[in-house]
Amino acid sequence: MDQFIITSVLCGLLVIVMLVTLLYNVFEKEGRAIIVSLLSLVVVSVIYSVLYYINHTLINLIFNVSLTIFFVVLLLPIRNFGHNMTVPEKRIDERKTMFARMVLEPGSDRYNEFYKNNPDMIPLDEKFRSKPGLLDSEASKFHPLGFRAADASFFAIDRYKPFVDGEPNPIKEDLTDLDVSNFIKSWAVKLGAVEVGICELKDYHWYSTIGRGEEYGKEVDDSHKYAIAFSVEMDKDMVDAAPTTSIIMESAQQYLESGKIAIQIAQFIRSLGYNARAHIDGNYRLVCPLVGRDAGLGEIGRMGLLMNEKTGPRHRLAVVTTDLSLKTDRKKSNPAIEHFCSICKKCADVCPSAAISKNDREIIDGVERWQINSEACFTYWCQVGTDCGQCIRVCPFSHPDNLYHKMIRLLINNSVLFQYFALKMDDIFYGRRPKAKKTPKWVN
Numbered sequence: 068m069d070q071f072i073i074t075s076v077l078c079g080l081l082v083i084v085m086l087v088t089l090l091y092n093v094f095e096k097e098g099r100a101i102i103v104s105l106l107s108l109v110v111v112s113v114i115y116s117v118l119y120y121i122n123h124t125l126i127n128l129i130f131n132v133s134l135t136i137f138f139v140v141l142l143l144p145i146r147n148f149g150h151n152m153t154v155p156e157k158r159i160d161e162r163k164t165m166f167a168r169m170v171l172e173p174g175s176d177r178y179n180e181f182y183k184n185n186p187d188m189i190p191l192d193e194k195f196r197s198k199p200g201l202l203d204s205e206a207s208k209f210h211p212l213g214f215r216a217a218d219a220s221f222f223a224i225d226r227y228k229p230f231v232d233g234e235p236n237p238i239k240e241d242l243t244d245l246d247v248s249n250f251i252k253s254w255a256v257k258l259g260a261v262e263v264g265i266c267e268l269k270d271y272h273w274y275s276t277i278g279r280g281e282e283y284g285k286e287v288d289d290s291h292k293y294a295i296a297f298s299v300e301m302d303k304d305m306v307d308a309a310p311t312t313s314i315i316m317e318s319a320q321q322y323l324e325s326g327k328i329a330i331q332i333a334q335f336i337r338s339l340g341y342n343a344r345a346h347i348d349g350n351y352r353l354v355c356p357l358v359g360r361d362a363g364l365g366e367i368g369r370m371g372l373l374m375n376e377k378t379g380p381r382h383r384l385a386v387v388t389t390d391l392s393l394k395t396d397r398k399k400s401n402p403a404i405e406h407f408c409s410i411c412k413k414c415a416d417v418c419p420s421a422a423i424s425k426n427d428r429e430i431i432d433g434v435e436r437w438q439i440n441s442e443a444c445f446t447y448w449c450q451v452g453t454d455c456g457q458c459i460r461v462c463p464f465s466h467p468d469n470l471y472h473k474m475i476r477l478l479i480n481n482s483v484l485f486q487y488f489a490l491k492m493d494d495i496f497y498g499r500r501p502k503a504k505k506t507p508k509w510v511n
């Protein structure tokens with residue numbers, strides 16, 4: 068066949084891909100990516116015009132063969148991602164987590180006792196205590212309406228507290244685990260969950276000691292055998308303006324949504340005659356990302372958050388534990404996500420407090436993972452007054468879950484080589500350190 072006809076077909080295909088990319092970028096309001104798409108269309112047109120003008124069979128042949136080899140190699144299933152799923156050796160004491168330390172009242176008995184037992188944490192925590200604090204009017208991202216709106220959502224979440232647990236109906240329903248599990252999962256999706264999974268609880272899922280609320284210092288009751296974990300999506304426009312007020316409004320809103328669903332499911336299970344507890348914001352007895360991972364919702368990424376295939380880290384999690392017998396989901400290990408994290412490091416590059424490691428995963432308490440510096444991260448939160456979220460904003464897995472990005476994720480799961488290509492394209496189209504978008508107009 069005439070080499071120029073093949074050149075025309077290949078360039079035509081490239082133009083189609085670029086036009087589709089352009090359309091999606093317009094639809095997603097990605098200014099920089101729109102410009103890059105337009106420029107790439109111009110580049111292809113120029114190359115095609117030059118080849119047409121030269122009209123030399125050998126040059127066309129070299130162009131055609133190189134381009135074909137390049138794309139065929141990218142699409143080859145090369146899946147040596149490497150994966151070493153490890154589990155923690157011991158439980159975490161919730162009192163030592165950042166969220167428990169932040170609510171310690173200076174001068175209180177709890178405060179004095181905690182720092183007497185953990186003097187090494189005093190200098191670390193003094194740093195965040197020297198800053199204005201979350202949702203504080205002195206914080207640098209203070210927004211008079213947005214901060215109050217977020218506060219109102221946290222207020223509402225707090226009202227759910229009495230309903231996280233309760234007495235089950237004395238009359239037990241006789242149920243098949245498959246039917247009730249399917250019902251709960253479908254209902255959770257109907258209520259707004261994006262991903263739902265069920266797993267059997269392991270010792271390492273639970274905190275050892277309660278670190279917040281009235282039961283502070285008590286040993287965690289780990290009698291439940293099963294967990295239903297689910298995620299709810301955070302609105303992309305609200306996340307895209309991180310670290311301004313919209314991020315904390317959205318975090319609070321989705322904690323509220325996930326909390327509501329968890330309360331409904333827990334109450335439903337109790338009405339069937341079984342024990343159930345909702346684990347919602349500020350009221351956890353276990354480590355949600357670990358449960359989510361084992362329930363098949365995703366893998367834990369470089370920034371320490373659970374990353375799933377639909378929303379990346381752009382979600383909030385909640386869990387319901389129960390003694391009702393449930394059908395567990397097979398964990399769908401996705402080593403591709405971890406491998407992508409090992410080469411990407413975009414969140415680490417953008418983090419204003421250098422809290423995210425740029426190194427390889429390390430063994431910490433028996434688990435191979437990335438360790439985030441939660442003190443540095445939280446100190447930044449206390450400075451800006453929001454929960455920052457810039458790492459979530461820039462993550463290539465946070466793009467919308469539409470057909471275009473689904474295709475890219477499919478190819479990312481298929482090939483190590485494609486991962487390098489996709490990362491480079493993400494850097495070119497969106498920037499290595501993408502700037503925050505404007506806070507949605509209605510917020511301002």
Ligand code: SF4
Pocket residue numbers: 368369370407408409411412413414415458461462463464
């Ligand atoms: S930004 Fe990159 S390195 Fe960070 S969590 Fe997302 S994929 Fe992983």
Ligand code: SF4
Pocket residue numbers: 370417418419420421422423439443444445447448454455456457458459
């Ligand atoms: S929330 Fe902000 S400060 Fe914390 S790890 Fe992410 S980018 Fe860094």
